[in-house]
Amino acid sequence: MARTKGVAGKIVRYLLLIVVCAWTLAPVAWMVSLSFKGPTEWYAPNIIPAQPIVDNYINLFIPTNPIGGSHFFTSITEPITKPLINSLIVAGFGTLFAVLVGFLAAYGVSRYRAGGTFTIFFTLLTRMLPGATFVAPLMVFYSSIHFIDTYVGLILLYTAVTLTYAIWLMKGFIDEIPPEWEEAALLEGASPWTVLRKVTIPLTKGGLAASALFIFILNWSEFLFALVISVTQVTTLPVQISKYVSAVGRMYGTQASIGIIATIPSVALGYLIQKHLVTGFTFGRIR
Amino acid sequence: MPKLVVKNIRKVFGTFEAVKNVSFQVEEKETLCLLGPSGCGKTTTLRIIAGLEVPTSGEVFVDAVFVNDVPPQKRQIGLVFQDYAIFPHLSVFENIAYGLRVRKMPVAQMERKVHETAALVDVESILDVPGKKLGLSEMQRVAIGRSIALDPKLLLLDEPLSNIDAKARERMRVELGKLQKEIGIATVYVTHDQLEAMTLADRIAVMRNGLIDQIGTTGEIYDNARTLFVADFIGSPSMNLIDCELVYSEQRAILKSGDFTLDITEFAETIKGKPKGEELVFGIRPEDVSIDIKKTDPTAIEAEVRLVELLGAKSIYHLKIRGLTVLAKDYPMAEVNFGSKVWATFNKDKLHLFDKKTEEAIF
Amino acid sequence: MEITDRLAQWMGKTESFKKLSTLPLSLVLNFVLIVPFAIMIYLSFTKWEPLVGYDWWRAPTAGIPRFIEAFGDVRLAWALIRTATFVAVVLPLEFLLGLGMALLFLGDFRGKKAFTSIILYPMMMPWVVVGLGFYLMFQYFGPVNLLILRPVFGEGAMIDWFTDPVLAFSVIMVADIWQWTPLMFLIIYAGLAAVPRRLVEAAEVLGASPSRILRTVRLPLIKPLVVIALIIRGLEAFKVFDIVYIMTGGGPGGNLTEVISLYVYKLAIVYNNTSYACAVSLIIMVAIALITRLAIRPLEVKVE
Numbered sequence: 022m023a024r025t026k027g028v029a030g031k032i033v034r035y036l037l038l039i040v041v042c043a044w045t046l047a048p049v050a051w052m053v054s055l056s057f058k059g060p061t062e063w064y065a066p067n068i069i070p071a072q073p074i075v076d077n078y079i080n081l082f083i084p085t086n087p088i089g090g091s092h093f094f095t096s097i098t099e100p101i102t103k104p105l106i107n108s109l110i111v112a113g114f115g116t117l118f119a120v121l122v123g124f125l126a127a128y129g130v131s132r133y134r135a136g137g138t139f140t141i142f143f144t145l146l147t148r149m150l151p152g153a154t155f156v157a158p159l160m161v162f163y164s165s166i167h168f169i170d171t172y173v174g175l176i177l178l179y180t181a182v183t184l185t186y187a188i189w190l191m192k193g194f195i196d197e198i199p200p201e202w203e204e205a206a207l208l209e210g211a212s213p214w215t216v217l218r219k220v221t222i223p224l225t226k227g228g229l230a231a232s233a234l235f236i237f238i239l240n241w242s243e244f245l246f247a248l249v250i251s252v253t254q255v256t257t258l259p260v261q262i263s264k265y266v267s268a269v270g271r272m273y274g275t276q277a278s279i280g281i282i283a284t285i286p287s288v289a290l291g292y293l294i295q296k297h298l299v300t301g302f303t304f305g306r307i308r
Numbered sequence: 309m310p311k312l313v314v315k316n317i318r319k320v321f322g323t324f325e326a327v328k329n330v331s332f333q334v335e336e337k338e339t340l341c342l343l344g345p346s347g348c349g350k351t352t353t354l355r356i357i358a359g360l361e362v363p364t365s366g367e368v369f370v371d372a373v374f375v376n377d378v379p380p381q382k383r384q385i386g387l388v389f390q391d392y393a394i395f396p397h398l399s400v401f402e403n404i405a406y407g408l409r410v411r412k413m414p415v416a417q418m419e420r421k422v423h424e425t426a427a428l429v430d431v432e433s434i435l436d437v438p439g440k441k442l443g444l445s446e447m448q449r450v451a452i453g454r455s456i457a458l459d460p461k462l463l464l465l466d467e468p469l470s471n472i473d474a475k476a477r478e479r480m481r482v483e484l485g486k487l488q489k490e491i492g493i494a495t496v497y498v499t500h501d502q503l504e505a506m507t508l509a510d511r512i513a514v515m516r517n518g519l520i521d522q523i524g525t526t527g528e529i530y531d532n533a534r535t536l537f538v539a540d541f542i543g544s545p546s547m548n549l550i551d552c553e554l555v556y557s558e559q560r561a562i563l564k565s566g567d568f569t570l571d572i573t574e575f576a577e578t579i580k581g582k583p584k585g586e587e588l589v590f591g592i593r594p595e596d597v598s599i600d601i602k603k604t605d606p607t608a609i610e611a612e613v614r615l616v617e618l619l620g621a622k623s624i625y626h627l628k629i630r631g632l633t634v635l636a637k638d639y640p641m642a643e644v645n646f647g648s649k650v651w652a653t654f655n656k657d658k659l660h661l662f663d664k665k666t667e668e669a670i671f
Numbered sequence: 672m673e674i675t676d677r678l679a680q681w682m683g684k685t686e687s688f689k690k691l692s693t694l695p696l697s698l699v700l701n702f703v704l705i706v707p708f709a710i711m712i713y714l715s716f717t718k719w720e721p722l723v724g725y726d727w728w729r730a731p732t733a734g735i736p737r738f739i740e741a742f743g744d745v746r747l748a749w750a751l752i753r754t755a756t757f758v759a760v761v762l763p764l765e766f767l768l769g770l771g772m773a774l775l776f777l778g779d780f781r782g783k784k785a786f787t788s789i790i791l792y793p794m795m796m797p798w799v800v801v802g803l804g805f806y807l808m809f810q811y812f813g814p815v816n817l818l819i820l821r822p823v824f825g826e827g828a829m830i831d832w833f834t835d836p837v838l839a840f841s842v843i844m845v846a847d848i849w850q851w852t853p854l855m856f857l858i859i860y861a862g863l864a865a866v867p868r869r870l871v872e873a874a875e876v877l878g879a880s881p882s883r884i885l886r887t888v889r890l891p892l893i894k895p896l897v898v899i900a901l902i903i904r905g906l907e908a909f910k911v912f913d914i915v916y917i918m919t920g921g922g923p924g925g926n927l928t929e930v931i932s933l934y935v936y937k938l939a940i941v942y943n944n945t946s947y948a949c950a951v952s953l954i955i956m957v958a959i960a961l962i963t964r965l966a967i968r969p970l971e972v973k974v975e
Contacts, residue, residue, distance in 0.1 A: 037775055042789050048804035048849065049796075051814050055807060066817035122695040129692025147704065149963055151910040153932035154955050155704070157939035157948035158711035181703035184696065213688040242797035244913045245932070249940060259799040259913070266803060266917055273807055280800045280807075291795025298794060299857045303903055360872055380875045393873035397891045406887075407877035458877065 049284070055277035063273040077278035101279060104261040108283075110172060111247070111257055112240035115179030119240075120233045122180065123187025128217065130188070131195045132203065148185045152245045160249065170252040178246050183236045190235065190301055194228025195221065231294045235301040238287045258283045309372060311336050311494035312357065312462050317366035319352055326352045327363075328518035334462070339488055339495040341509030343502060343541070349518040350498045351390075354464050357496065358387045371461050386455025386463045386493075390470060392447040396440035400431055400450050403439055407458040421457055429453040429487065444472055445480055456491055463495045469504060481507055502542050506530070514538045536662045539591050545624060547591045548634050551664065554586055563590050563661075567630035571607070574656065591660035597636035599625060599650040601643060608651035613644055627652055715950035737950035746926060747951060750934040753840070757930060758908045761847050762901060768848065769855025773863055774885070776856075791857070793850045802917030805846040809833070836927035839919050843928060846914050851904060858900040862893030906963070912936065931955065 055063065056077050058070040081101045159178075160169075168174030198221065206216045222229070244259040251260055262283060265276050291298065312334040319327040327349040334340045342350040355361040357368055359380030368375050375383055395403050404425055408418045426432045429449040434442070442450065448468055455463060468484070469477050485508050488495060499505055505512050506526050513523040514537070522534045533539035539547050552565035563570040570590065599611065611634070615626035623640040626633065629652060636652060644650060715737050741747060776787065793801070809815050809832040816829040833839045866889050874884045912932035915921065921929040921937070929937075935955070938948035 031780070034775060034780065038786055041772060041775070042786065044849075045790055045793060045853075047814075048801070048808055049792075051808050052800075052804050064812035066814060066821075068814075068818075118699075122699055125692045126696040129689055133689040133692065143700065146960065147700075149906050149959055150956050151912070151932045151935070151959075153910075153912060153935040153939075154952035155707060155711075156936055157945050157952055158707040158714060160939060161714065161945060162707045162710050177699065177703050181699050184699065188696075238795060242799070244797075244799050244916070245936070248916075249936075259797055262799050262803060263917055266806065273810070276803060277807060280803045284796050284800050287797055288792050288795045291792065292788070295788065295791060298791065299854065299861065302794070302854055303858065303899065358876055360875070380872075381878045381880065383876075385876065387873070387876045389869050389873060391869060393867070393869040395870060395873075395888065406874070406879075410878040410883065454873075454877070 052277040052280050055273050056281050058274050077274040081279055101261055104256045104258045107255050108258040111175050112237055114176045115240045116233055116237040118180040119183045119187040119236050123184050124191050127188045127192040128195055131192050156249050170254045172255055175250045175255050179240050183239055186236055190232040194225045198224050231297040234290045234294045238290055241287050313369040315367045317356055317363045320364045325518055330520055332513055332523055334494045336494050337492045339510045341497045341505040341512045342515055343505040343512050344515035345500055348515040350515050351466055354466055354498050358385055358464055359383050384461050386460035388451045388455055388465045388468055390467045392451040394439040394447045394450055399436050399438050401435040403450050404453045404457050425453045425457040445476055463493045465497045467499050543593055545594055545635055547593045549589050549591045550632055552588055552590050554588055568632050587664040589662040589664050592654055594635040594637035596655040596658040598638050598653050599636050603651045605653040608653045611650055611652040613648045711949045714946045715953050717946050737947055741951050741954055750929050750931045754931040758905055761844050761908050762905050764848050765852045765855045768852045769859050772856040773860040776860055791853050794853050798913035799917050801846055801850045802914035805842055806918045809842050834923050836923055840928045843914055843918055862896040863889055866892050
């Protein structure tokens with residue numbers, strides 16, 4: 022291997038790497054570019070805006086009348102602060118509950134072999150089936166108990182849906198801790214709860230945090246259920262984006278800016294847990 | 309025409325000089341052993357010969373061809389790794405056939421060759437077994453078979469027996485020795501076990517800190533150690549090495565260590581010119597120290613037995629002689645136990661003397 | 672306070688802990704998933720829609736006709752075919768591109784960490800934003816047309832991507848590939864890096880060229896990993912919804928890029944054809960459960 026890559030090989034490698042990077046950065050680069058462009062430049066090919074503006078972003082929060090005149094179809098009539106906050110609330114609590122319930126269950130399964138094979142299989146099943154197949158009965162059920170367009174309804178749904186990830190991820194972290202330490206504590210008379218509190222949790226803190234962040238990213242990005250459950254109150258950011266794309270027509274700049282805003286938190290968090298991404302997406306099968 | 313010529317090899321990793329200056333030759337059908345403690349540079353040297361590392365300076369010639377720039381694929385050298393590196397996903401057959409397939413050997417010929425090789429290393433019964441299911445000694449044989457199937461010009465072995473437990477190791481050592489005689493390829497063998505080296509090699513190069521301390525036949529290394537290190541490293545149990553100084557008294561040359569004295573006047577010629585009082589080390593192998601209950605030899609010295617190790621044909625006696633601890637290897641004697649008083653005789657023909665500072669042998 | 676004391680005591684015991692630990696899990700799952708699932712089964716045997724006038728639990732049982740309807744549903748068949756095509760195209764491409772990238776990254780070079788970081792971020796983006804991004808890029812006056820096609824092939828080469836169903840579907844596939852190739856890359860790379868260096872060196876000494884080593888040593892050894900990755904990615908690809916919704920909404924022509932998730936969604940939410948949606952959902956669920964159970968069980972045993 023030492024001799025087979027000469028200088029030519031190195032150049033080829035770097036060239037290819039640049040191509041791959043360009044391909045990877047292109048969509049976001051274009052969106053960033055658009056988001057700083059005024060309407061006159063939306064149809065232009067230049068990547069660097071000739072006259073950069075921040076109006077697109079400002080308009081998201083403080084809607085004014087149609088940017089760039091009346092030949093666009095509609096305007097933005099409401100600020101995105103509400104969807105933004107909704108996303109935070111729903112994703113945040115959904116993650117919190119998923120982590121709590123999932124951690125407990127993962128611990129029970131890992132240390133005490135709680136739950137039969139059915140439980141495990143069922144949690145896997147929730148990921149295998151398309152979300153859309155749940156939507157019909159879900160609507161019926163939720164409207165009967167008045168959960169439509171409620172925070173509780175959506176948060177519970179998110180919890181249920183991400184539980185699989187939560188359990189598999191955290192079980193992996195729990196398994197890494199040698200059980201001897203917990204057994205020692207148990208022998209000294211501590212109850213399983215105390216053991217959890219004093220031994221397991223401090224040791225798996227890192228893994229828990231990584232799992233939580235991963236699930237948060239999933240919840241933040243979630244679209245289908247939010248689309249179905251929300252009407253006016255719990256609209257999340259992804260849903261709002263979809264509204265813009267259909268209703269707002271060709272307001273590229275504004276669409277781009279809301280896209281960028283929605284992306285920033287999840288990518289930022291994603292970089293924090295970079296190493297764990299593969300583990301997360303493969304249910305802990307591949308570390 | 310030597311099969312392998314290694315000239316002034318030097319290899320530096322960052323700031324660490326793994327190999328300082330190594331040169332040697334290996335003839336056809338000869339087995340040379342690179343012997344030394346871990347970290348001495350022997351494995352690095354081997355890898356350089358194989359082409360897996362590029363020397364910082366120095367030359368390697370295989371079959372009189374300069375191979376420094378030749379990649380390992382083309383050197384026609386066989387290499388058996390310490391952990392054998394058997395392809396776990398391939399069967400034994402496929403492992404051995406691997407190199408043959410690379411050469412696009414016709415199928416019939418290849419199958420014959422594989423069976424031949426398998427017979428040679430005694431793996432015919434497990435040809436279908438996948439690599440990951442093999443036991444250690446099976447893996448070793450497959451690794452060797454895999455290398456020799458290609459009829460390489462040179463065979464390199466990196467500590468092939470260090471992974472095997474002690475009991476099996478003896479058996480494998482014998483098998484390996486037989487195999488080497490049968491195959492007859494020039495071989496370079498790396499190990500840290502001096503017993504292995506002594507039994508398997510024709511010549512040994514004792515290495516230390518990236519340099520060769522001494523290179524010679526097994527007999528030469530054993531009888532004529534040129535440095536203190538070689539003397540100490542070779543031999544089981546190790547040579548007795550005792551710090552002493554040279555004194556002259558009444559026309560006699562005497563080695564003195566504490567209360568212990570040893571008359572070496574017969575070697576006065578050899579050590580002429582050595583000033584008295586110089587720090588020296590004298591060495592004698594335990595098998596050259598004999599003991600007796602009675603003083604049969606006039607030069608025998610009184611000794612007290614501190615420990616007796618019963619090893620079978622011979623026993624090892626830990627003696628205390630005038631404050632010094634000396635090991636003697638002699639026949640078992642029922643009457644000799646802890647605390648017994650015996651007479652120890654040193655075979656002066658087998659005496660070694662080293663300069664303590666330079667560590668070189670005087671004789 | 673005796674009751675709470677006894678309760679606390681009981682809770683502390685190992686036996687009860689075991690049951691308690693999965694209790695919240697069961698509660699949530701039962702409530703959020705199993706109840707709707709039961710409703711779904713029930714409803715698929717009825718004929719009911721939200722606006723029909725009576726409550727759903729009073730709906731008359733109508734037997735099997737819903738299921739028979741499903742088998743005659745052409746739009747459903749097309750949706751399934753499209754989704755299958757989607758998976759069949761996207762999966763191998765993601766694998767090959769991921770493999771290519773992994774090979775590119777093999778070995779040490781300056782800036783490796785930085786390049787790796789850049790490559791990863793598509794996985795972290797919300798699905799809808801990925802759809803949005805590609806939607807914006809492939810607009811008629813977007814960069815793909817303006818910066819690539821027009822300068823290279825001239826004015827007439829500009830394409831209206833979203834009015835042609837095949838082209839639009841291709842753009843959707845490109846978006847998915849863009850987002851998930853990094854995942855395949857990571858998995859494959861991890862696998863390749865885990866191949867012991869000794870084995871590669873052994874192959875080298877035996878005369879194998881780098882491409883031969885790749886074929887005969889590296890790839891076979893990462894097979895189990897790759898299989899898992901493909902299965903997981905395949906299942907997710909089958910469920911694709913967000914990017915289709917954002918980029919085409921199923922169009923052009925209303926349903927020419929409709930994938931199965933989108934069709935079921937429309938049945939349930941847009942057309943309010945609830946009981947039929949339930950029937951279709953049930954059929955799909957059963958099919959997936961069966962297929963995965965049959966295909967994965969033997970594989971799992973082998974891989975473990």
